[in-house]
Amino acid sequence: MNTSELGEASSSQHPSIPPEAPSSGQGTPIVPETPRSVKTNAGESLQVHVRADVMKEMADEMHKCPLQNFLVDYAPFRPSQDSVDAAFQHYTNTGKLVKSNDHPDGVWADFLPPSKKRKKENENQVFARLQSIIDDLRQLECLEEGANKLRHPQFHYMTCPNNWMAGEIGGTNFRVDACITSNPGSKTVILADTAVVAEFKKSSENEGPHQNRQQLVSAANQIMNDDPRRTWIYGITIEDTMMSVWYFCRSHSVMSAAFDFTTDIKSFIRVFMSFLYATPEEIGYDPTIRRQLYNNMFHYIYELKTDEGPKYFRTIEPLFNSRVLCITGRKTRVWRAIEVRGPGDFAAKDGASEIALKDVWIEADAETEAENLDNSFTAIVHAFIALVLLYLIHWVHRDVSAGNIIIVKVGNMVQGKLSDLEYAKKFGTSSAGGDPKTGTPFFMPIEIHRSEQLYRRPVAQTVQPDYSCMDNPFSLVPDSQSPVTPSEPPPDAKKFTPQFRFQHDLESLWWIIIWILLHRTVSLNANKVTGNIFTSTYTPDRDRIDFFCTEDIFKSELHKAIPSGLTGSINNLNAIRVELYNSYTSTEMFHQADDPGVYIGIYMLMWWALGPVVRIARGLSKTCSLHGGSHTGINPKAG
Structure with missing residues (x-):
């Protein structure tokens, strides 16, 4: 098995499921909105x-x-x-x-x-x-x-x-x-x-x-x-x-x-x-996972291969281990685990902290989670460029979701394409009564999701972004320059039925980034945070609104939910959040909402702030694998 770890999260993968026939489609969504077939869970049934x-x-x-x-x-x-x-x-x-x-x-x-x-x-x-x-x-x-x-x-x-x-x-x-x-x-x-x-x-x-x-x-x-x-x-x-x-x-x-x-x-x-006369491996036991008695209890010792050499993790307790009624499939397990000193010493390594370790079976030709993360952020950048092009011709997409951002491979290159223009329309052509809800609730802008505007007193930026680096924001912007420290939002003022505006598309893209960071990585608290802010309800949950509107909540929730290797992206994600929030609450923006020119600053800020986020994600994928495990095949002889 070939595995490695990422900050607070480690993963073990078994790429042994034969690949299916190629799809007739043109690409793959960065996060499938229609998941694999759901496996029935036996729960506690005998x-x-x-x-x-x-x-x-x-x-x-x-x-x-x-x-x-x-x-x-x-x-x-x-x-x-x-x-x-x-x-x-x-x-x-x-x-x-x-x-x-x-x-x-x-x-x-x-x-x-x-x-x-x-x-x-x-x-x-x-x-x-x-x-x-x-x-x-x-x-x-x-x-x-x-x-x-x-x-x-x-x-x-x-x-x-x-x-x-x-x-x-x-x-x-x-x-x-x-x-x-x-x-x-x-x-x-x-x-x-x-x-x-x-x-x-x-x-x-x-x-x-x-x-x-x-x-x-x-x-x-x-x-x-x-x-x-x-x-x-x-x-x-x-x-x-x-x-x-x-x-x-x-x-x-x-x-x-x-x-x-x-x-x-x-x-x-x-x-x-x-x-x-078979060996344990021949009869079906994975040699990189050992069942070991430690402190009078059985634990599993996972050997994960990394660029720095093998690392060993002892399971503490299962965080997720469903009893599925069939054997085929991914059979995902998530453990609370800790790194140990070595293959024969199962005490915790000095300075080690508990992690979430994910063990999952993947298709034989599947990419690792690190590769998926890299490809996803490439697609995010390309989707942003597509939104810029729509902005230049004064159109809004109105249904930016993970399922509508398609990853297409052209040779050795990965391209992201923004698809599904069913709800796209010319900006400013909405009726006076506002726009109906369109899009996926997970990624729907707060205003559209709750059918009322966030028109309030704006929050001032304490440091303005330096746009002089716009020639190459993906390599020149240090994380320490992330500029934002907003205050708590004031009480609700008069509400207005919202019309779909340019920043709503950008907010949907921002929610997708948050989703990827929580969904594509393994963390002890990711599921809890994801469950609170990503729901399929008709109106947004209070936790989702607070996550978007309140800096302290946003930072604390995201900080505890993503691996430490990704926390450097929080300031820039917060910069985007504040710019979006201010665009909704600004009196000037409110009175000039029909003028496409007033939105250019939001696009510039997002392009500037997005660079370091992408760089951090790509840097992680180059230094270690989220899921890098491999078997030579379920049945090497049969293929």
């Missing part, structure tokens, strides 16, 4: 109560393939033919494998057609016989196909139909018939130790197979939700004598064609050798 829902949710991600394809493309590794033949001979020599006229190639002695007495045995008694057969495999030599290196068994087969499962998330109230585990001595089957789950049915008639598979898929789902180390997990189902092998991961799930495990002995050997 897993046995949501089994049918899990099966339904996962129906579209399930596939089937021939057994030999599964063994080549999905099994942890391929045991050599010599190892399989030697195991076959061992079973023959020990009498566990016998031959008869009906079974000239051999059949398990313990699974010969049963007598009347054995027909009465229950499911647990029948499949308990697998234990000694599979245990023998651990005593034999195993080589990998094409490799002359002896493997050692790292996992155990355990029959456990009466042992309850135990996990770290809610809802774990079920048992499985058997498992492949790293901890066979435990009376409780720990989800974190379970590498393969198995479910058996004595009969293949009626609802037996469906119930069997439902139980297996549900168990795999709970383990993948419970354990952040899992890249994939395996399963086994047996109905009567027919066995299938299963593979579950974040992009898709596969079930092998069934085979008769009582007579297809060599396939049986291949399956269980590949499980028992």
Whole structure:
């Protein structure tokens, strides 16, 4: 895994979901307003109560393939033919494998057609016989196909139909018939130790197979939700004598064609050798995330690769960890975490402070969050230029939103385009009664959102911007020159129904910048602040109004909500906010609102103040990755 950290926020990513076919569209919104398909959350429901829902949710991600394809493309590794033949001979020599006229190639002695007495045995008694057969495999030599290196068994087969499962998330109230585990001595089957789950049915008639598979898929789902180390997990189902092998991961799930495990002995050997002799990484454990006992509690140690070398973070508690009913998808987790001294020393590093660590699966060809942040601000600059061009021809857009700013790649270049001119109109052509609400509530100007103007006594700038640097504001303006210290707004004066003016487009762009800083970074308080000021209500929440109108609230809320590496942008964002606020409350601006010329100062100030904000964001993306993790693929063999 390839990961790194950003100020107060670190992230781990698993880019392993195969890319989808290219879209027919012309670009990608900088923040999608229509998110990915929403995954159903099980909440606190018991897993046995949501089994049918899990099966339904996962129906579209399930596939089937021939057994030999599964063994080549999905099994942890391929045991050599010599190892399989030697195991076959061992079973023959020990009498566990016998031959008869009906079974000239051999059949398990313990699974010969049963007598009347054995027909009465229950499911647990029948499949308990697998234990000694599979245990023998651990005593034999195993080589990998094409490799002359002896493997050692790292996992155990355990029959456990009466042992309850135990996990770290809610809802774990079920048992499985058997498992492949790293901890066979435990009376409780720990989800974190379970590498393969198995479910058996004595009969293949009626609802037996469906119930069997439902139980297996549900168990795999709970383990993948419970354990952040899992890249994939395996399963086994047996109905009567027919066995299938299963593979579950974040992009898709596969079930092998069934085979008769009582007579297809060599396939049986291949399956269980590949499980028992697999390495933890081959069987689905991410080597860069460790489960570690520290101060009598289990924590996860994340290894994040950075330009300065690997860093290690110990989780403290989950901030977000949903129990989704399907396995495919991003499976976002957010942890409260702290950097530790090293891979073997889990005490907090001197001077370390708590961070939010985000762990998420992304598409194989997806860009990192740092690249996304860089591209987003490139698009913001280009969108601002588009608004300037509209201003020069005296038009207002009236629906500037994240979904209408499109990122387009031309060769190695990224361009931002302002789209959707459905609501655009010539400035000054509104009716006397004002403009109706247009736009997305998240990014709608305060005046338009609340349907009344903010006409009040203006707040004076304590330091006027130096426009002499306008030739290149993106490199010449030091952050220390950010000029604003507004006072608290006076009580409301007479209100007027607003008409859409040029600064409203600029305010929408400002809200998008705030949204990106909160939405594209990971911070302990970002969700709380975002939830208070970005709502879909018909009128703006009081918190949103205060955030825009009051300097102390704006600065304090943003300062605690974004990573420390971005706090240098707050003064300039505040400069834009004050200029916009003053344009609404200025008596002079109010009486000259129909004159396009009076708005030029707002555009100049925003261009001047936007430069350092973009520079800070781009600087972060060049020095570290918000999300830089990578796997070579969910299934390197299958691609």
